[in-house]
Amino acid sequence: MRAPDWLTARPVAHRGLHDRARGIVENMPGAALAAVDGNFAIECDIRLSSDGEAMVHHDDGLGRLAEGSAALRDMTAQALKEVRFKDTAERMMSLGDLCALVKGRVGIIIEVKSRFDGDCRLIERMAEVLASYAGPVAAMSFDPQQVAALREIVPKLPRGIVAERFYREADWPQATAAQRKDMLHLAHALHTQPHFVAYRIDDLPQAAPWIARHIFGLPLLTWTVRTKDQRERAARYADQMIFEGFRP
Numbered sequence: 453m454r455a456p457d458w459l460t461a462r463p464v465a466h467r468g469l470h471d472r473a474r475g476i477v478e479n480m481p482g483a484a485l486a487a488v489d490g491n492f493a494i495e496c497d498i499r500l501s502s503d504g505e506a507m508v509h510h511d512d513g514l515g516r517l518a519e520g521s522a523a524l525r526d527m528t529a530q531a532l533k534e535v536r537f538k539d540t541a542e543r544m545m546s547l548g549d550l551c552a553l554v555k556g557r558v559g560i561i562i563e564v565k566s567r568f569d570g571d572c573r574l575i576e577r578m579a580e581v582l583a584s585y586a587g588p589v590a591a592m593s594f595d596p597q598q599v600a601a602l603r604e605i606v607p608k609l610p611r612g613i614v615a616e617r618f619y620r621e622a623d624w625p626q627a628t629a630a631q632r633k634d635m636l637h638l639a640h641a642l643h644t645q646p647h648f649v650a651y652r653i654d655d656l657p658q659a660a661p662w663i664a665r666h667i668f669g670l671p672l673l674t675w676t677v678r679t680k681d682q683r684e685r686a687a688r689y690a691d692q693m694i695f696e697g698f699r700p
Contacts, residue, residue: 455647458493458559458588460692463700465492466676467510477517477540479508484545493559493588495675495694497546500574505529506547506581509688512565514553518544518589526602552674556587560682561650561673561694563614564602568594568627572605574598579606592650595631596640603645612673613644615661616652638664650675653682656689665691 468483476482479623487494497510514520518537532544592612602611619632629639634640638660650673665672674690677683678697686693
């Protein structure tokens with residue numbers, strides 16, 4: 453299976469086409485609709501609620517964008533949908549809500565967030581939601597175990613690995629030393645068999661993504677492009693950018 457052409461056809465809006473100063477907050481309905489209006493694919497994040505729902509939110513807990521400090525995994529989906537956000541009257545979406553909003557008009561790239569504990573319930577719930585969704589969609593994760601679970605649970609869904617050059621304990625406290633080692637240099641690729649790679653822009657060029665792209669023919673996305681220099685680097689070393697902070 454090869455990655456679909458739509459994955460690299462247009463720039464990908466990181467957490468939607470958000471602009472917090474204008475009240476358009478990342479991973480919220482307004483950011484998704486702005487991306488649709490601009491014909492940009494949407495990158496979003498999902499996390500698991502206490503009752504097993506896939507919720508569209510980047511952080512493990514509330515506080516940065518929303519009121520409160522609880523962990524998402526300790527709150528039900530309904531409770532999370534009632535949380536007030538600081539810069540918008542909108543509320544948190546489930547993955548099903550996002551799919552209903554986008555309606556297949558642009559591609560959705562779902563980053564499956566992981567606590568590196570082997571729990572695959574989030575992917576199982578994602579698979580249930582996507583079973584009734586006809587629009588273009590792909591999934592990816594930093595955690596090789598989650599990518600392997602994507603291969604097993606939803607083998608026909610395009611899957612990718614999110615990667616960077618280094619995995620320091622301070623940045624990845626939930627991952628063990630062995631897990632961090634496994635993440636290096638895409639060493640897990642024979643097991644996870646990703647269809648694409650999403651690599652950190654400031655770490656390009658690197659041998660591992662070069663080999664994935666030029667030897668194995670995997671599309672290479674790069675994140676998160678914010679500046680003119682990063683955009684030029686993305687054009688030189690990758691097939692498409694995941695961007696924020698400007699409109700391409």
